[in-house]
Structures are given as structure tokens and as C-alpha cells.
Amino acid sequence: MPNTIVKKKGLIPGRVSEMIISAPEIATKARPGNFVVLRLSPQGERIPLTIADTDPQAGTITIVYMVLGKTTAMLEKLVQGDDILDVCGPLGKPTRLDKVGTVICVGGGTGIAAMHHIAKGHHRVGNRVVAIIGARSKDLLLFEKELASFCDEVLVATDDGSYGHKGFVTEVLAKRLAQDAHVGEVVGVGPVPMMRAVAETTRPFKVRTIVSLNPIMVDGIGMCGACRVTVGGKTRFACVDGPEFDAHSVDFDELMRRLGSFREQEQASYNTYCECHG
């Protein structure tokens, strides 16, 4: 299985890119909410990335990644026609797609890509989908056009006010929830602080809220326990019990701390890589 990169597009030059990868088996099996684990070299780390879209006919999956450390920097060096050494998936439980009326999907940063697939799923089962997306400024906003093609509304927030609402997505979300008593579900995907803020915003409204967690993973198939998170006081494994959980029960502080477990080593590894590869 060659896992060839069929197409690559820089979304935010040097920082966020989209890749369409040939992976026919995964493309037929993947549902919204699933992710893959990939590895780029024989010495490489296994990293999880959400499946942002699939095209079962073409046999491809789409991933959108942000360059953060060594592995994503290496991924960024690959070009159309290159093969990815290992692509394993689909992994994780798919999103629960119930018919609930209106669903608000909130996305931040690269999380918008992951959210996009979930939003599409909700649209397909006949829900009214409102997307609220945010970024620091206009040129860092992803997937607005794609979301607009099927969402009933797309609301935008930017930190610097260069586009849409000036401020956080949660402010838009709060306003929307206050206006509309019929929201059946809220989905939040993005950086941990954003997902926590979404949880706090929806809590008083008592609306079912789902977040897609991104803890450190190793195998992604439930064997190592690296991805454990505390939800409702219980230890859960994000790769097999999640990655989506009830936002109101997640211990976000713990998740944040654990994401930093290997910061020094990751930094060292990234620096060495950059020195060698410019």
C-alpha cells in the first residue's frame, strides 16, 4: 500500500497544509470523527491526525495539519507523488450523528478541518448545521468556503477583528445560544483552551456538547494508555473510547498538563531537525 500523496495544498504557507492521500480501504471505512496514525520514516514517531474528509470513489482521504514539531515539519517537506510510510486507520469512535434539529459546530485553528468532517456528517443526517469558526486573523481562517457549501450558516470570529466578529468564537456561540432555544447539540474542535471555553459557554444552557480531544498518542489502538483522559472522574482512552467526549465532564487542566509531558525532548528533537534541514 503506497499511501501516495495525490495532492498537497498550503493553506497557511509553511504552517498549515492539506494533503489528499490515496488510501482506498481507509476511505471506504472512515466516518466523521475518525483519525489516522501516520509515520514518515523508519525512525519516525507515530502521530495522530484527524481525517478531515474522504472520497471513497477516488479512494482518498484528506488530512490537514499544523507544523508544530519534527514530524509535522517532515510531513511539510513531502510533495505530491511522495509516499507516506505508514498510514493506519480509521481509528477512534465515529461521531454520534443523531437527528437533533440544529447543531452548532465550533472550530478553531486546524481544528476547523476536523470539525468540517463532523459538520458534514450532521448535515447528511438532516441536521441544520451552524458553523462558528475562529482564528487569530482573517488570513489564518480555514475551510470557510467548504463549510459554506453545505452549512446553513457560517459565523466567523477573529481575535484582531480583521474579519467577522472581533473576539472569540465562544462570544458568538453564547449569543447564538441565547437567541435560539432549539439547539440540539454543540460540537467543539480546536485548541484545548478553546474547547474548554466552549464547554463553559454551553454549560449554563444545558445543551449536549461534544469535544474532540487531542492527547498524546502512541499506538492509537488502545494498548499503551498514553492517551488517557479523565472524563466524569473516570479514566478513558481517547483513541478507543473517544476522541469525542462529553465536554462538560472532561478534565481539561489535566489534558493540558499531559500534552506538555515531553515538551523538552520534542523541542530538542525539532531543533536538531531544523539545524540539519534548514
Next chain:
Amino acid sequence: MAKKSKIRPRVDMPMQDPTVRCTNFREVALGYSREQAMLEASRCLQCKTPTCQSGCPVEVDCKGFIRAVARGDIETAYGIIKETNSLPAVCGRVCPQENQCEGHCKLAPTGKPIAIGRLERFVSDSYYAKNPCDAITGRDDCPMLREDLKVAAIGSGPSSLTVAGYLAARGIKVTVFEALHELGGVLTYGIPEFRLPKSIVHTEVEFLKKQGVEFLTNQVGGMTVTIDDLFAQGYKAVFIGVGAGLPKFLNIPGESLIGVYSANEFLTRVNLMKGYRFPEYDTPVPLGKHVAVFGGGNVAMDAARTALRLGAEKVSIVYRRTKNEMPARREELEHALEEGVCLECLAQPLAFEGDDAGNLTGIRLQRMELGEPDESGRCRPCCIEGETYVLPVDLAVLALGTGPNPVLLNATPELKQTKWGYIDGDDQTGETSIPMVFAGGDIVTGSATVVMAMGAGRRAAKVIARRLLGEE
């Protein structure tokens, strides 16, 4: 039987010096020379009714192969072992021989049983280069594989590898589907290099490839490919050997502090991802100055010895009973002690303690004493009221056992499970509630041993072969 005094002692196994080996990941036991092997083999009584064989879950003809070794005929010895054991170089290293073949050896009561495991290892190591077909079938060519009778095995641990070896030798095509990027199951991601070099596992896998077994990695049973898919693709039978990888936690306060790891994560980072060679390899490994490992089995020994090799100043195994009740192989426990691992016995963890940044700083332990024997026959550990203390550590590794891996089971609800969540398979054949779907190894028994998993694979493979070849 010969008198005690007349029995020569076992030939010692050459080992790396403990003070040296605790700083490297090279294999600890160096293996017999030809002379040593022949000398050891010549101690065998060649009993009329050999009890050693019945002690082996895959029924290696120990007496037969030992006789061949004694006369220096290693080739014949290899053929005899390979007839029933697809992974002899592995078994010779990691089987609990003291409870199996050697435990049943007529000489066991004298304390000097034949070193069957070491001989098995010697024979297979000497025969790596051998033509795989010749070794098994006695023919120069591998049997023509019948693609129309193809069988799928999910997971690539010892149970599936045995199924593959058995069926390939009978001309049936096997495809192995493994979720990870490397083959071998626990042999690859769990058992460390210093006890079972990965090159050994590779060689055994290569041997199977040469026999025509197909291996597909990154294939998650239940996700990438379901059991229904496999039958739709023309597989005539499916063997499930996905192991019991789900790590157990203590569920006590502080378990999510940075510095608390499951043994599976710790060992996977080191073995599968080669984290001990970070940053040459990308996966980091947690390093600790003072390390505590919880548990008393082989996994705990492996984790403790690994932590030492990664440079820990002190490594303590925390166990709630005493050294005598530890389930680890004696040899592994002894090796760990020789290397400087400390034992913190009669202690049960109550809570992990940490600093404000969420880093582990210590473990609060409850002192225990041994009470009356329980159902298992082992003395029950009881709390000594009020006696708690803190062991300062910056890395804790939990080797508390594992549960059934849920991925395939969740995706296959029609697969009947036991009340503990393992797959319910027929005792004799391993057949599950789905016809022509078999299961074996840790996913049926819970964490057991390599050779038990192989025994289960062999039993299932026999039934599969009989049915597919129409001999039933």
C-alpha cells in the same frame, strides 16, 4: 533413576556481566557453544516415557531433539523442533521452562533438569540460514499454496504466527493483518531487546514469508478490515489473535500526573519505537532518577530492567506480597536483582503525589503483611493499619496486567464474549460463536505466555486445516 550424586550439574549459560549489561540493551544470555550444548544434551536420560514433552504446550519432542544434539546432529534436531514449534528461537528464550518441559523432566526433582530451553535456543540459533521449506516438510520446495483456501489471521503475535506456520506447511495460504507497523505482537513491542533481540523475531517472520505467508501491516481488524469483509474477500476461515493489550490502572489519586506510565506505554516507546535511541529515533522516552515499577510479573521485571538501562539511579519494584509470591520467571527476577533492581515488598500504593506543575514526586504506600492463603493458594496481603509512608520517585511504571483489546470486539458484537470480556472460544478448537472464526492467545485466556498462545494457535490451525482440506 540415577542417584542424585551421580547427576552432573547443568551446563551454565554464558551471560553478559551484570555491571556491564545494565548499561546496554544487548542480549543478556549469550547462548551455548556447540560443545556446551552437546555436553548438556548428553545428560539426558532418554526416558522410555518422556514426561518433558507432555509439559510443553506445543508438544515439542524434547527427547528426540536432545538425542540429536548429543550426537552433534543439529540439523536433525532442528527439523524435530520445527515440526511442532514455529518459533523455537523465541521459545528457547522466553518460555517459563521451569514450569513446562523442564518442570516435567524426570530430573526436575533432583534440581538438575535438562536445560531444554537453552538447547532449543542453541539449535534454532544455529539453523537460521536453513531453507524454510526443507526444515518443515523435508522437501526442497515449499508446498504449493492453495490461494482458493486462504485463511486470515488478525494480529501478528505468537498465536497468529503459529497458525500461519502450521497452515503454510500444509499448503494453505495465510494472510496476517497487523494493526501496528511492525510484526510480532508482544514479542516486538513488549519484551525488551536484551531478553529477546528483535532480529530473532524478524528472522522467524522472514522464515514464514519465505513459506508464502503474506503480512499486511497498518491493518486494524474491525476498522480497516472487518471479519465480514474478510469472508467477502474469499477467506475461508479467520483466526483472531489480537492479544490482551489494554493496560490496567490502579484508579487511585494522582494517576494522571506526569511521570506515571503504563508498562505498555513505557515498553512500547522503548522497544517498538526504539526510544532508547532518541533523538536518532523520534519517539521520546520518560527518564527517571528514582523509578518505581508496580507489579511482580515478567512485565514488571522488563520495565524495571529497562529503566535501569535508560540510566535510572534507583529502580524499585513495588509488590504487595513478597519475593516468593512474585509470578515472574525466577530467572528474570534473579537477573533483575543481579543488575541492581531493588524490591519494595509488602507495599500497596495508595496515591501518587506531585508538585504544583503536575509532576510526580512520590508515592504514598501502605505497608502490608501476609495473611492466610486465599483461593489461589497464595497468602493474602493484609494492610497494617496506620503504617503508610512515601517513597520519593519521579517515574512510576504500572505493570498491573492487561485487559482485552476492545477494537475488534466493539466492531464485532456477534462475537460471544466471556463475562470478563475475552473471546469465548471452544476449549478444544478455539472456534468462536461465529462459524469458521477461531480465536486464541491472550484474547481468549487473558495475559498468559508465548507458548500458551502458540498452543492455542496450533490447536485452531489443526482444525482449520482438517476442515479446509476436507479431512473432517
